[in-house]
Amino acid sequence: MRRQLEGSRAVALTVARCRPEVVCAYPISPQTHIVEALAELVRSGELTPCEYLNVESEFAAMSVAIGASAAGARAYTATASQGLLFMAEALYNASGLGLPIVMTVANRAIGAPINIWNDHSDAMSQRDSGWIQLYAQSNQEAADLHILGFRLAEQLSTPVMVCMDGFVLTHAVEEVELAEPSQVDAYLPPYQPRQVLDPAHPVSIGAMVGPEAFLEVRYLAHRTQLRALEVIPALAAEFGEVFGRPGPSLVSPYRTEDADLVVVALGSVLGTVQDLVDELRADGVRIGALGITAFRPFPVAAVRAALSYGQRLVVLERAFSVGGGGIVTPDVNAAVSGMDCPLTTVVAGLGGRPVTRASLRRLLADLPTDPLVFLDLDEAVVARELARTGGVS
Amino acid sequence: MTTRPVAFYQVGTFAVGNRLLGAEADTVQADAERTNSITSGHRACQGCGEALGARYVLDAAMRATEGSMVAVNATGCLEVFSTPYPESSWRVPWLHSLFGNAPAVAAGVAAALKVKGRAEVRVVGQAGDGGAVDIGFGCLSGMFERNDDVLFVCYDNQGYMNTGVQRSGATPPAARTATTPVVGDAPGNVFGQGKSAPLIAMAHEIPYVATATVADLRDLEAKVTRAMAMRGARYLHVLVPCPLGWGTAACDTIRVARLATESGFFPVFEAEHGEVVAVSPIRRQVPVVDYLRLQARFAHLFSPTVREDVIAAMQARADRNIRRFGLIGGEQ
Numbered sequence: 001m002r003r004q005l006e007g008s009r010a011v012a013l014t015v016a017r018c019r020p021e022v023v024c025a026y027p028i029s030p031q032t033h034i035v036e037a038l039a040e041l042v043r044s045g046e047l048t049p050c051e052y053l054n055v056e057s058e059f060a061a062m063s064v065a066i067g068a069s070a071a072g073a074r075a076y077t078a079t080a081s082q083g084l085l086f087m088a089e090a091l092y093n094a095s096g097l098g099l100p101i102v103m104t105v106a107n108r109a110i111g112a113p114i115n116i117w118n119d120h121s122d123a124m125s126q127r128d129s130g131w132i133q134l135y136a137q138s139n140q141e142a143a144d145l146h147i148l149g150f151r152l153a154e155q156l157s158t159p160v161m162v163c164m165d166g167f168v169l170t171h172a173v174e175e176v177e178l179a180e181p182s183q184v185d186a187y188l189p190p191y192q193p194r195q196v197l198d199p200a201h202p203v204s205i206g207a208m209v210g211p212e213a214f215l216e217v218r219y220l221a222h223r224t225q226l227r228a229l230e231v232i233p234a235l236a237a238e239f240g241e242v243f244g245r246p247g248p249s250l251v252s253p254y255r256t257e258d259a260d261l262v263v264v265a266l267g268s269v270l271g272t273v274q275d276l277v278d279e280l281r282a283d284g285v286r287i288g289a290l291g292i293t294a295f296r297p298f299p300v301a302a303v304r305a306a307l308s309y310g311q312r313l314v315v316l317e318r319a320f321s322v323g324g325g326g327i328v329t330p331d332v333n334a335a336v337s338g339m340d341c342p343l344t345t346v347v348a349g350l351g352g353r354p355v356t357r358a359s360l361r362r363l364l365a366d367l368p369t370d371p372l373v374f375l376d377l378d379e380a381v382v383a384r385e386l387a388r389t390g391g392v393s
Numbered sequence: 394m395t396t397r398p399v400a401f402y403q404v405g406t407f408a409v410g411n412r413l414l415g416a417e418a419d420t421v422q423a424d425a426e427r428t429n430s431i432t433s434g435h436r437a438c439q440g441c442g443e444a445l446g447a448r449y450v451l452d453a454a455m456r457a458t459e460g461s462m463v464a465v466n467a468t469g470c471l472e473v474f475s476t477p478y479p480e481s482s483w484r485v486p487w488l489h490s491l492f493g494n495a496p497a498v499a500a501g502v503a504a505a506l507k508v509k510g511r512a513e514v515r516v517v518g519q520a521g522d523g524g525a526v527d528i529g530f531g532c533l534s535g536m537f538e539r540n541d542d543v544l545f546v547c548y549d550n551q552g553y554m555n556t557g558v559q560r561s562g563a564t565p566p567a568a569r570t571a572t573t574p575v576v577g578d579a580p581g582n583v584f585g586q587g588k589s590a591p592l593i594a595m596a597h598e599i600p601y602v603a604t605a606t607v608a609d610l611r612d613l614e615a616k617v618t619r620a621m622a623m624r625g626a627r628y629l630h631v632l633v634p635c636p637l638g639w640g641t642a643a644c645d646t647i648r649v650a651r652l653a654t655e656s657g658f659f660p661v662f663e664a665e666h667g668e669v670v671a672v673s674p675i676r677r678q679v680p681v682v683d684y685l686r687l688q689a690r691f692a693h694l695f696s697p698t699v700r701e702d703v704i705a706a707m708q709a710r711a712d713r714n715i716r717r718f719g720l721i722g723g724e725q
Contacts, residue, residue: 021508022501051504055497056535063494063532067465067501070488073508075501093490197463197486197502199514204481206466206489208473 002177007139007169010176011078011104011162012037014143016047017184018150020076020102021191022068024053024061028083029116030166031106035078058083062090062101069099070205072196074150076101080166081108084122088129091159095130095221097206098194100153102146103131106166107267107318109351117352118166120267120318123295124327126161130221132228133296134248135266136164139176141293145248147179148235150188155231157194158224163295165268167352179243187242225297232294250299253306255281256288261364262307264290264332265316269348269355273316276357280364287364292328303335313343314364316355320347325372344368348375421453421614428455428484430464435482436474440643442607442633442650443471443548447519449607450546450631451485453614457621458515463488463502465516467495467524470555471548493528495520496536499543507542515621518545522563523553525630526590530562533590533628537597540625544617547590547628550635558638562588565658566710567703568690570638575693584706591664594628598667601627605661607634608651612673616663632659640689652684657711660718675720681708 005013012034023042025035041047051068055061058079065075079087084105094101105123109115123133134149136142142164149160164170195203209217232250239247254274256262263273270291280287290306292299307313313336317326326345333343344367349355359376385391421427430451437444454462466472466489475482476489490498499518506514518536520529525547536543552570553559560570566584569575573582594602600623605613613631620627632653634646641649653659654673658681661673682704685691694700715721 022504024501049508049510051508053500053504053539053541056531056538059494060497060500060532060535063490063497064501064504066490066494067488067498067503068505069501070498071463071502071505071509073505075505089491090494097490197488199461199463199486202484202486204476204483204487204489206472206487207476207478207481209478213478 001180002175004173005139005176005178006033006171006173007142007164008033008106008171009037010139010143010178011146011164012041013178014146015076015104016041017179017181018147018188019047019074020050021073022051022053022065022075024055024064024075024077026055026058026061026079026083028058028080030108030118030170031078031080031083031104033170034104034106058087059090062087062094065101065103066090066094066097066099069094069101069193070097070197072191072193072198074191076103078104078106080106081110081116081122084126085110088126091126091129091131094159096217098157099159100150100157100191101159102149102153103159103161104146105161105163106170107163108166115351116166118168119350119352120163121320121350123161123163124319127296127327130158130225131296132158132160132225132294134160134162134293135295136162136169137252137268137270137291137293139164139169139172139174141248142169143176143179144239144243145293147184147187148232148239148248151235152228152231154191155235156224156228158221158228163267168268177245183242187239228297229294229299229301248293250294250302251306252291252293254289254291256290256306256308258286259288259311260286261312261314262288262290263314263316264292264328266292266295266328267318269316269318272355272357273360276360279357280361295328298331298335300331300335303332304339307336307339307341309339309341311341312367313341314367315343315345317345317347318349320350344371344373346373346375420611421456422449422610424456427452428460430455430485431475431482432484434480436477437470438637438643440636440641440646441470442635442646443521443550444474445646446548446607446613446631446633447471449610449613450617450629451517453617454515454517454544454621455485457618461514463506463514463516465490465495465499465502465518467520467529468492469521469524471519471521473555492524494532495524495529496543496545497532499545500536500539500541503542512542516543518543520545520547521554522547522549522551522590523561526563526588527561530590534597537594537599537626537628540599542624542626544620544627544629547630548633549630550633550638552635552638554635554638563590567694567707569693570690580693581690591628591630594630595664595667597626599626599628600624600666602664603628603662604630604632604659606632606650606654606659608647608654609661609673612661638690640692641687645687649684649687652679652687655679656681656684657715657720658684658707660714660720662718669718672718672720675715678721681711
């Protein structure tokens with residue numbers, strides 16, 4: 001059924017239909033509407049059986065999910081920004097223990113300066129945490145990624161983070177085709193843990209591993225993530241059969257085939273980019289866009305297949321490694337190795353600054369030679385501050 | 394299988410030898426069918442109070458739950474010495490996640506068991522004083538206030554022994570640790586710092602809070618049994634001497650734990666819903682100095698000069714406990 005829904009509500013209703021058995025909630029903007037909606041669904045009996053725990057921190061939220069998942073329950077939580085960082089230690093633990101927890105991250109900047117608005121700094125900071133990271137372009141995709149996410153997590157016994165842009169998606173009302181409960185039940189079987197805490201079959205989970213086996217554990221985790229690159233397309237195909245609409249894909253090329261220039265991006269900014277592509281195409285500019293849904297594991301082969309020899313690339317980064325550069329850029333560069341694709345990194349939209357078609361259009365019309373560009377950087381503010389502090393530019 | 398008579402002496406106590414009591418009064422450990430929840434061969438130090446405490450706690454919990462139990466462990470000595478991969482000493486389902494989150498993990502396990510319709514499987518969380526009193530305290534308080542169905546046990550050896558004997562929030566005043574060295578005018582740990590986790594637990598008004606030591610193992614078993622008969626958040630704080638960190642002889646673990654209680658330095662009591670309901674009376678009071686003198690971590694109080702001032706301050710702490718909990722001559 002198609003309905004006008006706030007993104008958070010669409011996700012909450014979809015998550016509820018995935019029948020999580022333990023939900024842990026701790027408020028942080030812009031994720032809060034999701035756990036609020038789930039609280040209502042549990043209290044009203046629409047989502048049952050489900051234990052809903054109001055915990056005292058994000059660290060506890062992830063820790064409760066770890067315990068619940070190890071004891072055989074389907075576990076879910078949601079967070080953003082500082083909250084994701086506060087649970088960072090537990091993120092690595094959940095993936096190391098191979099627990100198929102699914103979590104929504106309503107992407108938000110990280111302070112200081114404190115900032116509640118959207119960028120990808122939070123999730124990107126946990127790039128190496130061993131979680132699969134899937135980025136939604138729209139609320140429809142955010143909802144669908146949760147259904148696929150639970151299936152993927154449980155099939156591979158590894159946790160999945162569904163990233164949706166804070167406010168831009170979480171608080172935006174748009175039309176969403178909600179999955180029917182019967183469809184979700186057909187697609188997502190009950191959780192069958194690989195190993196479980198059970199008095200009838202005692203196991204020790206979380207032993208101390210020394211130099212003799214640690215590398216192998218990490219390597220096998222890598223292998224598991226790489227398997228997701230095969231599993232996701234298969235699950236997406238099955239998704240299409242069950243739900244009657246295309247499932248999420250690893251990457252989504254848009255008018256790239258004869259393009260001289262391709263803008264690579266993750267998340268909701270792709271809507272703006274695709275509109276710009278249409279505009280410029282109408283002007284005769286051969287431009288395309290490449291959306292990346294799976295950031296971890298990084299779909300090297302799919303990115304490579306979607307791009308052509310000699311294409312000029314612009315990687316639009318919604319996060320930034322201070323002192324380094326783009327975070328997605330090195331992965332894209334590795335994917336197009338030997339393809340002679342000149343690449344410009346454009347850092348854009350940090351802390352919720354709008355990434356507008358006009359700004360992008362200006363930038364692309366006269367692409368700087370500098371490999372690292374900051375979109376709409378207020379040079380006057382920077383110059384004034386550098387002059388005041390006697391800093392070097 | 395019939396119970397095999399086991400000789401079990403508690404040397405130096407007023408307790409009656411087990412052989413003189415009926416089978417119903419046997420300790421769990423005296424039972425030939427005890428579960429050996431943490432089995433031998435682990436890598437704890439000789440004389441480890443925590444290994445002893447954990448064995449009694451978990452075997453008693455296993456008996457109380459008829460073998461239907463899951464244990465959750467914080468990082469620390471107990472975790473490290475019991476599970477060096479690929480070995481494990483645990484004969485119960487056991488989960489270790491992190492240092493500071495064991496109460497939350499235990500709450501998650503309990504929630505999962507409830508939602509799965511397996512509430513008969515009970516959850517015991519375990520941590521040292523670092524994991525319970527310091528880094529895990531936020532999660533512990535959250536578990537308490539939500540009244541999650543977990544017995545959480547703190548094995549209190551009064552410091553970070555696994556990392557090389559650093560001060561924790563449970564380290565007593567004047568004690569030497571690696572981060573409260575014997576240097577300066579006020580050597581060792583500072584007076585006026587530290588906290589009583591059992592009293593803070595009581596402030597949550599949870600169903601059950603108790604303290605115990607490895608000197609009175611029958612009492613420890615009884616408290617575990619009592620706790621497992623209840624539902625909701627329960628907290629057991631067990632004093633477990635650490636030969637390494639306290640500088641005591643491995644053979645003195647029980648003795649020093651007994652002196653901690655008989656001096657009043659460590660009060661042993663039970664509380665329900667925030668009110669003390671029972672205390673273990675001091676039967677033969679000893680001066681605190683007898684407790685301190687056995688431990689190298691307090692050696693600077695006796696040499697090169699005897700620090701009467703510090704010893705008096707320590708005695709005052711014990712006296713306050715005796716008054717506060719009615720450990721001598723109070724109503725029992």
